[in-house]
Amino acid sequence: MKKKIGIVGVGLMGRSLAMHLLNAGYTVFVHDLIETNVAAAVKLGAQCVVSPVELTTKADVIMLSLPNSNIVNDVVQNSLRLFESSRKDLVLIDTSTPDPETSTALARRLREHGVEMLDATISGTSEMFVEKDVIFMVGGTESVFNEHKDIFSTLSSESYFLGPNGAGGICKLVANCVLTLNRFALAEGLTLAKKAGLDQEQTLAVLKKSAAYSKAMDQKGMRMVKRQFDPPASRLSSSYKDARLILSLGARTDCPLPLMSLAVQAMASEVSKGHQNWDPATMISFYNNIAGFDS
Numbered sequence: 001m002k003k004k005i006g007i008v009g010v011g012l013m014g015r016s017l018a019m020h021l022l023n024a025g026y027t028v029f030v031h032d033l034i035e036t037n038v039a040a041a042v043k044l045g046a047q048c049v050v051s052p053v054e055l056t057t058k059a060d061v062i063m064l065s066l067p068n069s070n071i072v073n074d075v076v077q078n079s080l081r082l083f084e085s086s087r088k089d090l091v092l093i094d095t096s097t098p099d100p101e102t103s104t105a106l107a108r109r110l111r112e113h114g115v116e117m118l119d120a121t122i123s124g125t126s127e128m129f130v131e132k133d134v135i136f137m138v139g140g141t142e143s144v145f146n147e148h149k150d151i152f153s154t155l156s157s158e159s160y161f162l163g164p165n166g167a168g169g170i171c172k173l174v175a176n177c178v179l180t181l182n183r184f185a186l187a188e189g190l191t192l193a194k195k196a197g198l199d200q201e202q203t204l205a206v207l208k209k210s211a212a213y214s215k216a217m218d219q220k221g222m223r224m225v226k227r228q229f230d231p232p233a234s235r236l237s238s239s240y241k242d243a244r245l246i247l248s249l250g251a252r253t254d255c256p257l258p259l260m261s262l263a264v265q266a267m268a269s270e271v272s273k274g275h276q277n278w279d280p281a282t283m284i285s286f287y288n289n290i291a292g293f294d295s
Contacts (some may be wrong), residue, residue: 003026003059003060005027007028011065012126013095017063021151021154026154056087057087062091064095064096066094066096069103070102087114090114090115091116093118095120095122104165104166107140118141119138119166120152122134123136126233127219135158136158137171140165173249176242177246184263186224191284201222201225204217204222224284230277232279235278236283243263
């Protein structure tokens with residue numbers, strides 16, 4: 001029998017969680033503070049709960065899709081009240097991009113109360129998630145991961161167990177480090193092309209066939225060329241948050257990250273202009289400004 005799944009947070013990524021699980025025949029309960037997000041999930045076939053604490057009795061697995069570790073901790077303690085729950089067979093799967101240290105500490109506390117937690121981070125944009133073209137990078141107890149492989153195979157093209165709690169979060173930050181720098185390299189190259197008199201759209205087409213190709217070109221290339229930053233596939237504020245977590249991880253491990261440091265400063269520049277809710281493709285705007293272009 002398929003497990004019953006509760007989801008807290010059905011925004012850009014959480015809605016795809018619900019959709020794929022429902023399409024595979026799972027019973028899905030959802031909660032979100034934004035009513036339109038809940039309505040969209042219910043339209044797909046999910047069941048709404050009035051209070052998130054209901055999920056601890058109705059669901060076998062609770063999945064979180066939330067903005068950051070502080071909100072995850074607050075939801076776990078004050079909304080789900082998992083430290084007060086008498087359930088001993090409940091599993092929590094956090095698909096957010098957490099601070100690995102905070103996530104590890106939360107998993108330790110939950111285990112003391114009989115709740116197993118997996119940090120199951122996702123590599124891929126919301127657009128990719130709709131097509132299941134994402135992977136899960138998972139930390140936790142391997143036996144718990146193996147027991148829930150059916151869920152991960154329903155949601156993604158691949159899932160990888162990486163080690164104890166925190167490992168999934170660390171791998172996500174490593175992936176996002178490379179992804180962010182790929183996007184900045186693309187923005188810089190397209191700006192150079194324009195400055196040198198080349199057509200950016202034609203240059204992008206050539207780059208996609210060249211040795212320089214990366215998925216960033218598929219995800220953000222035309223958005224950069226066409227200045228299509230709103231509505232976003234993901235938000236700059238989320239990328240900026242993740243980038244600062246990457247620098248924090250580098251500081252804790254004495255790992256120099258000079259390129260990422262520059263990227264964070266460029267993101268800060270765009271956020272200060274009020275672009276935090278735009279797509280991260282807006283990073284080409286940073287280059288436009290310093291290159292002397294109007295837009």
